[in-house]
Amino acid sequence: MYKAHLFICTNAPExxxxxxxxxxxxxxxxxxxxxxxxxxxKDVRINKSGCLGPCERGINAVLYPQNKWFHELKESDVDLLFAEVEKAIKADFA
Ligand code: FES
Structure with missing residues (x-):
């Protein structure tokens, strides 16, 4: 199992x-x-996903197994998500 598995909705670019x-x-x-x-x-996986549900709040993403949701993300929020993934990894080793 991955220590952090993030799904970013990339649904329907059109x-x-x-x-x-x-x-x-x-x-x-x-x-x-x-x-x-x-x-x-090797401990993380960053996947694209289909629709996660709350489209009006997109870009949406969800991090497992933490079950932590992110809404209203922008293309520029790489560092924000990176920090969350890193925090999840470090918490696992704490
Ligand atoms: S299209 Fe992204 S949550 Fe529905």
Whole structure:
């Protein structure tokens, strides 16, 4: 099991009401790249997901097993999500 598994909704880029339209793919790619350089990279997984439900609050993401939700993310929120993933990893070793 991964110590942190983040799902970022990249659904429906053609639809202005959905997360994919808000550059969620770029957020996903940048975060995945950043995490891949860390010594704990094998302990995390950063996935794209389909619709997570609360589309009007997108970009949405959810971190497991912490079950922590993030809403209204922007393409530029790479560092915010990175900090959350890193915090989850470090908490696991605490
Ligand atoms: S499209 Fe992202 S939560 Fe529905």
């Amino acid at each position: 639809n202005p009401a959905k997360c994919g339209h808000k550059n969620a793919e770029k957020l996903h790619a940048a975060l995945k790249e950043k995490c891949s350089k860390m010594p704990w990279a």
